[in-house]
Amino acid sequence: MPERPRSIYWRLKGELRVQVIGLGTVGLPTAIHASKFFDVVGYDKNPLVVKRASERIPVAHSIVEADVYIVAVSTGLTPDGKPDMASIFDVCERISSVRADALVSIESTVSVGTCRAAAEKFGLNRLVHCPHRYWSGDPVKYGVVQTRVLGALNEESLRGAVRFYSRLGVPLHIVSSLEVAEISKLAENAHRFVEIAFAESLAMVCGEYGIPFQEVREACNTLRRPEYNYQVNILEARDGIGGECLPKDIRYLLSLLHSPLLRGAIDADILYKAWLRGRKSGLP
Ligand SMILES: NC(=O)c1ccc[n+]([C@@H]2O[C@H](COP(=O)([O-])OP(=O)(O)OC[C@H]3O[C@@H](n4cnc5c(N)ncnc54)[C@H](O)[C@@H]3O)[C@@H](O)[C@H]2O)c1
Numbered sequence: 001m002p003e004r005p006r007s008i009y010w011r012l013k014g015e016l017r018v019q020v021i022g023l024g025t026v027g028l029p030t031a032i033h034a035s036k037f038f039d040v041v042g043y044d045k046n047p048l049v050v051k052r053a054s055e056r057i058p059v060a061h062s063i064v065e066a067d068v069y070i071v072a073v074s075t076g077l078t079p080d081g082k083p084d085m086a087s088i089f090d091v092c093e094r095i096s097s098v099r100a101d102a103l104v105s106i107e108s109t110v111s112v113g114t115c116r117a118a119a120e121k122f123g124l125n126r127l128v129h130c131p132h133r134y135w136s137g138d139p140v141k142y143g144v145v146q147t148r149v150l151g152a153l154n155e156e157s158l159r160g161a162v163r164f165y166s167r168l169g170v171p172l173h174i175v176s177s178l179e180v181a182e183i184s185k186l187a188e189n190a191h192r193f194v195e196i197a198f199a200e201s202l203a204m205v206c207g208e209y210g211i212p213f214q215e216v217r218e219a220c221n222t223l224r225r226p227e228y229n230y231q232v233n234i235l236e237a238r239d240g241i242g243g244e245c246l247p248k249d250i251r252y253l254l255s256l257l258h259s260p261l262l263r264g265a266i267d268a269d270i271l272y273k274a275w276l277r278g279r280k281s282g283l284p
Helices: 027-034 047-053 086-099 114-122 140-144 155-167 178-209 213-220 245-254 260-280
Strands: 017-021 039-043 068-071 103-106 127-129 148-152 172-174
Touching (some): 027 047, 027 068, 027 140, 068 086, 086 103, 086 114, 103 155, 127 155, 127 178, 148 178, 155 172, 178 245, 245 260
Parallel strands (some): 017 039, 017 068, 068 103
Antiparallel strands (some): 127 148
């Protein structure tokens, strides 16, 4: 077994050294949980985030040599609304210059094709995509260790990732490719977006015709036919779709094809927010 390089960051309590890159909403609870099982150090480019995280876990000033890298950096949109994967490529390039044969697990939400492109571009031959499913109510139980989808670059990556995530107690749903894992994350958030946009449109119709939306909702939601897998569940229409993930992820999916349905859901949400503002300001 090759000797481990000495580093001030590792306490060498476990058999693997893990670096979590991106210590925000998703990365920090992941790093804290992983540190119960392995030697973990974090890294983030934002000094304020580093300061907060270093109260909970050791944090390095750069990407350091590790056996497993968990990538939980932010992903966004370009000014013209296209997927912006610069942070993923930046981190993957830097990992490859430190340790190209480590296992890299990309947990950030990415556009389809990003993981394979990053692996090929930077010669990372052990790479998986295990998109995170965060819930602020309990970021560990319903985030880190809830059932997670996992797609791998190759068999070796898959075996390594299964061993690693099993030790963390993360139940895995293994899919056949990186792309299946990528699109499944986008689909679950886009699906939620479309469902909420439908509720918003219905709330607007009800509002315009003086019909109580809540009563309509409750009436519709009595329809349950489990034996046919046919359920109606009209969601609440609140203040419009907020947060970063749903609006971003539906646009990642929309970037793949011209979809009047997805475009319409985005427009419906914009219209609903304007309608709510009009009602609050007393405009007709
Ligand atoms: N927050 C959620 O509810 C949620 C749920 C599921 C998936 N995700 C996805 O997980 C990813 C992270 O989301 P988050 O909510 O934790 O974001 P966040 O903004 O809270 O944290 C991301 C961190 O990444 C750091 N970062 C960005 N680029 C970096 C780089 N090149 N090098 C080092 N650090 C870098 C930022 O400084 C930031 O602290 C995103 O892709 C998001 O879509 C988020």
